[in-house]
Each structure stands twice: as structure tokens, then as C-alpha cells.
Amino acid sequence: MNFKQSFKLAIKSLKSSKMRAFLTMLGIIIGVASVIILVSIMNGLSKDMTSRFESMGTNTITVNVMGRGTNRALAIEEVEKMVEENPDYLDRYSPRVTASVTAKRDVNSASTTVTGVNESYDDMQSIAVTDGRFIQYIDAERRQKVCVIGTYLVQELFDGMDPVGETLKINGSAYMVIGVLEETADSEESSGDDIIYIPYTTATRLAGSATIGSYYITAVDADKIENTMAIVERTLYSVFGDEDAYRVTSMSEMIDTVNEMTNSIALVLVGIAGISLVVGGIGIMNIMLVSVTERTREIGIRKSLGAKRKDIMRQFIIEAATTSSMGGVVGILFGLGAAYVAGILMDLSVAPSWNAVFIAFSVSVAIGMIFGYFPANKAAKMNPIDALRYD
Amino acid sequence: MIRFENIHKIYNMGENEVRALDGITLDIREKEMAAIIGQSGSGKSTCMNIIGCLDVPTEGKYYLNGRDVSDLKDDELAEIRNKTLGFIFQQYNLIPKLNVLENVELPLVYKGVLEKDRIDIAMEVLKKVGIEEKRNSMPSQLSGGQQQRVSIARALAGNPSIILADEPTGALDTKTGQEVLEFMQQLNEEGNTIILITHDMLVAEKAKRIIRISDGKIVEDSGREAAK
Ligand SMILES: Nc1ncnc2c1ncn2[C@@H]1O[C@H](COP(=O)(O)OP(=O)(O)OP(=O)(O)O)[C@@H](O)[C@H]1O
Numbered sequence A: 001m002n003f004k005q006s007f008k009l010a011i012k013s014l015k016s017s018k019m020r021a022f023l024t025m026l027g028i029i030i031g032v033a034s035v036i037i038l039v040s041i042m043n044g045l046s047k048d049m050t051s052r053f054e055s056m057g058t059n060t061i062t063v064n065v066m067g068r069g070t071n072r073a074l075a076i077e078e079v080e081k082m083v084e085e086n087p088d089y090l091d092r093y094s095p096r097v098t099a100s101v102t103a104k105r106d107v108n109s110a111s112t113t114v115t116g117v118n119e120s121y122d123d124m125q126s127i128a129v130t131d132g133r134f135i136q137y138i139d140a141e142r143r144q145k146v147c148v149i150g151t152y153l154v155q156e157l158f159d160g161m162d163p164v165g166e167t168l169k170i171n172g173s174a175y176m177v178i179g180v181l182e183e184t185a186d187s188e189e190s191s192g193d194d195i196i197y198i199p200y201t202t203a204t205r206l207a208g209s210a211t212i213g214s215y216y217i218t219a220v221d222a223d224k225i226e227n228t229m230a231i232v233e234r235t236l237y238s239v240f241g242d243e244d245a246y247r248v249t250s251m252s253e254m255i256d257t258v259n260e261m262t263n264s265i266a267l268v269l270v271g272i273a274g275i276s277l278v279v280g281g282i283g284i285m286n287i288m289l290v291s292v293t294e295r296t297r298e299i300g301i302r303k304s305l306g307a308k309r310k311d312i313m314r315q316f317i318i319e320a321a322t323t324s325s326m327g328g329v330v331g332i333l334f335g336l337g338a339a340y341v342a343g344i345l346m347d348l349s350v351a352p353s354w355n356a357v358f359i360a361f362s363v364s365v366a367i368g369m370i371f372g373y374f375p376a377n378k379a380a381k382m383n384p385i386d387a388l389r390y391d
Numbered sequence B: 001m002i003r004f005e006n007i008h009k010i011y012n013m014g015e016n017e018v019r020a021l022d023g024i025t026l027d028i029r030e031k032e033m034a035a036i037i038g039q040s041g042s043g044k045s046t047c048m049n050i051i052g053c054l055d056v057p058t059e060g061k062y063y064l065n066g067r068d069v070s071d072l073k074d075d076e077l078a079e080i081r082n083k084t085l086g087f088i089f090q091q092y093n094l095i096p097k098l099n100v101l102e103n104v105e106l107p108l109v110y111k112g113v114l115e116k117d118r119i120d121i122a123m124e125v126l127k128k129v130g131i132e133e134k135r136n137s138m139p140s141q142l143s144g145g146q147q148q149r150v151s152i153a154r155a156l157a158g159n160p161s162i163i164l165a166d167e168p169t170g171a172l173d174t175k176t177g178q179e180v181l182e183f184m185q186q187l188n189e190e191g192n193t194i195i196l197i198t199h200d201m202l203v204a205e206k207a208k209r210i211i212r213i214s215d216g217k218i219v220e221d222s223g224r225e226a227a228k
């Protein structure tokens, strides 16, 4: 019995009872579809997060200073010195001082966050200013009360009119708006557009502490991020003499962590969805057993004409595998469609993985073969005489 | 060609045993046409099934073309059935899902003949039984006589050395049965070895040799002398 004939026969018997074929495949369809949907959504989520982190710069290293005893701060001079001494590894740096504040103009007010930075920050973080300018060296040097604001605040505080040159009040003191940031997140609240940048020197006062708690430092080469981090850590250790006094992290490290997390979540979910594949396999086995019994006489005829065990075996396994792989294909199509619709409805980015599609298909073929084995073996072992006599 | 030496087939039905064949010794030579007759339950089908390598004897030796086939394995028997035996059944036993041509191709499929050659051979035997115009019909669309002719074509397709027919006319009316029998006689004249089972003496008389079985034993064999 050759493959082509068995396959044609399998298609024929699927066609001859469409409802039964559909019900048989249903378990596989649901299993495969849910795997595809889950993988697409998790994949999209992880891509989203990765690109968000990447937009912050994969070569960015963050230094957080918790301090120790009396030595609580890392002076900006020390960071500057470190960057200058390691030109092969370190490129630029900026302090980062954050504070939650209330910003006001006339009757308009908004709760937002202020981030104190220096003149390098916009380049380091690929921040674009559409109107006016970013913070400059001289602003920090002179502790100017100037600010660059996001588009959300332009809407909230200035009702959309051009704010450059106007003033607003941050926690009561007046700041001049010198620039507007490019819109990055549809001007939504608490998004990247709900932000104020001011000179770090001004920010330390605003935050009520004289020290700078955190720095962003960019590495020259994102591929050498580990060596670069080691250099930063060594310098910090020489300052504090205690590893617990500071923390050095990098965006690429964060991306790795996030990816690991989403991957393991995805794995668990796919595992659960995989159970329905097994259930689907059992459904196929059940129907195949029925089909073997129904076709006992056919098996007897085939055997009388010279079919060997392996011929009968192959016929039924191919039939089971055809059923389950058709279920797999339907499940894949349905899953991709559902993931796409879910992406639109829930405003998620979904990214179907071709790997997942390929694996889902292979798994469904394999399930048919595994669960078809037992019924096929039952058929192959039939005694030709008993099978011929069967009614 | 076929040689039975003291063949027994015993079924154990709990307490009592059924001796379906009780010491059959038999020789059938090439190009013979033999009819096996006997009452219902006498063991004709059992005998035929063993000749057809569908079943194995409990005791005794069976030589087919000089080879001892008394206790071969499943797959070895399947190969012998495929290469040397052609079956014609009372109930035709066509596979309902396959059309006429596909049914006739089956023995060739299991022989490993390529598709193109299979179709040529199948068409040739369908022509021989005079039913080639029905090649694309399904078995359910044919009359009993037509189905039996398809099953004869199928038996011939593998070019077997022996054709076995268990009551081939049993399900047909007298006229159609007659046609089928005449056809089998013709096949015998062309050099095929044919063994057929029948209840009908008129049918049996068409055969050159009559073997009568009763209670699992041969009680009469018109061709024994000739066979020796
Ligand atoms: N599988 C079996 N198990 C038990 N007994 C069996 C089996 N097959 C046949 N027999 C017995 O063997 C004997 C011979 O049966 P067989 O089918 O050979 O008869 P037969 O001559 O072909 O009869 P008929 O003319 O009715 O077809 C019968 O008594 C039957 O009951």
C-alpha cells in the first residue's frame, strides 16, 4: 500500500462524513488554535516591551545610589572623571533626579513627574524636541528655572497653544517653558508624553535633597556592555567600598529579564493549552477504534488480497495523521485569525511566530500518529478469517 | 501443486472440541478444476481457507508448490496469498468505498506494482470479464453478477497460479450463476488451476473432479486416481 493511496483514502473517508471528521478534529483544532493565540499574544507583548526598553537605549547603563553610612552620594565630578578615564567604554552620562510634582498654569493643573537631567540626556535617550530647545549646559550651570514639557502637558496646561516662552508653576515656583517634546504616546496621561525635564541642578532643590540618586551612562558599544558595567562597578566600589551601596543595571539586562519572564509565562500557558492537544489525540484514537471495527471486513478483504501488517498499519496511521493534521491546519488558521482579531479588539500588538506554526503543525501530525498507533495496530493484527466473517 | 497430508483443524469450544477437518489428505495438480462439495457444516470452507493460506491447520502438513506452509507467520502467508492465490467470495467482498478499477488494482498495490502498470493490468482483466465500461462505478451501483465479475477480475489481476472460489454462485440467480461458471471453466481451459466450493451438484459436475467432504473427512474423490 503506497502513501498516496492511503492519503487519498483518508481524505475520502474524511469527506464522506464531514460532521464526524469535524468533531474528531475539534480537540486538535482547539488545542492548536489556543497555542497559536497564546504564542502570538505573548510574542507581541514581549516585542512591545523589548522595543520600549530598546528605545531607552540598549547601551544605557543605570546607576542607582542607595548610599552607605555618611557616604550617601555619588558626586557628579566622580562620574565625569570615570567617563573621561574610560573613553573606549564610556561615552556620555547624565544625572537623573526625579520628583512627583504638581504643575499649574492659571486654573489648569496636573500631577506629573519632573526629571532633572543634563544636556546629554536628549541624545542619550533619543529624545526629540519639536519646538524650542532641550536643556543646555548653561541651564544646569546657572540653575535656571527652565523646563521642557511633553505634549500631554501642552494639552492639559496650555490647552494646546504654543507654550514656548510661557511660564508654568511647578510646586509653586515659576519655570519658563523652553521646549516641547515630540509626541510619542498619543499624549496620554502617565505616558511618555506626561513628563517635564528640568536641569538636574534645579531638580535636586525641587526634590529637597542635595544629592543625585541616579545616573544614566551610555556605553560606547552595546556589545561590550558587560565589560563596561564591570568598569562602572569597579569605580563605584572604590568610592563606596560596599557592593550594597549602589546598583548598576543595563537596559539589555532588563530586556533579557523581561524576555525570560514572558518566555516562561508563555511556556506555562502553552503547556496548559497542550493538554487539549492530548485530549484531541484521545478523541482521534476513539474514532479510529470505531473506524477499525466498522471496517473489519474491509481489513479482512485487504488481507486476503495480500496486505501485510505494515500495509494495514500504514493505512490507519496515515488516516489518523491526516485527520489530526487537517485539524492542525484549521487550528492554525483559526488561531492566527483569532489572534489578529484579539490584537485589534484589545489593542495589543500580536506577533505570530512561524516557529510556533511549524511546531503546532508537526505536533498535530505526531499526535495523529501516536494516538493512531494503537487502533492501527489492532487492525493490523486481525486474523483474516475472523475479519472476513465479520458483519 | 497443492498437497494436504493428514490435515486437522480443531476448534476448542470450551468443553467439547469441534473437528472441522479430521485428517484430510489431498493432492491437487496444476490446471485441475476441482469442486468441493458436502453438506453444510461439513468443513468445506475450513478446507478452502487453509488452501487459501487464510488459516493454518492445527495438525498436518500443507505443501503449496512444494513449500511447507503449515506454520508460516501472518506476513509470510499474506505474501503467498498475494502472489499465488486469487479469491472469489460468495458475497463478492468488494470494498464499497473504492470504485471498480481501484478494487481490481488492490492485489497489485500490495504487490508493489507501479500505478501506471496497475491501471494497464486492471483494465486488461476487466476487459477479460467484460465489464471494463463500469471501471469508474462504485460496487453499490452494480448488479450481483456484475460485482461477481469484478471480483473475478480482481482475483485474476495478480496473475495467481490458483483461483479459489467459495460458493461463487451462491448469491446469484441460476442464469447469472451459469455465466460465472462458464467463465470459470473458460479460465480453467486457459490453464488456470481452479478450486470451487458448491452445494449444487449441477455446478459441481462442470468440474472435472469432485471431492465430497463429510464431517471433516473426504468421503469421495473422483479425481484421486488421476491425481496420483
Ligand atoms: N471459528 C470457528 N470456531 C468454532 N467452530 C468453527 C469455526 N469455524 C468453523 N467452525 C466449525 O467447523 C465446522 C465446519 O465449518 P465450515 O465453515 O467449514 O462448514 P462449510 O462446509 O463451509 O458449511 P457451509 O456449507 O454452511 O458453508 C462447522 O461445524 C463449524 O461450526
Ligand SMILES: [Mg+2]
Pocket: B044, B045, B046
Ligand atoms: Mg462454507
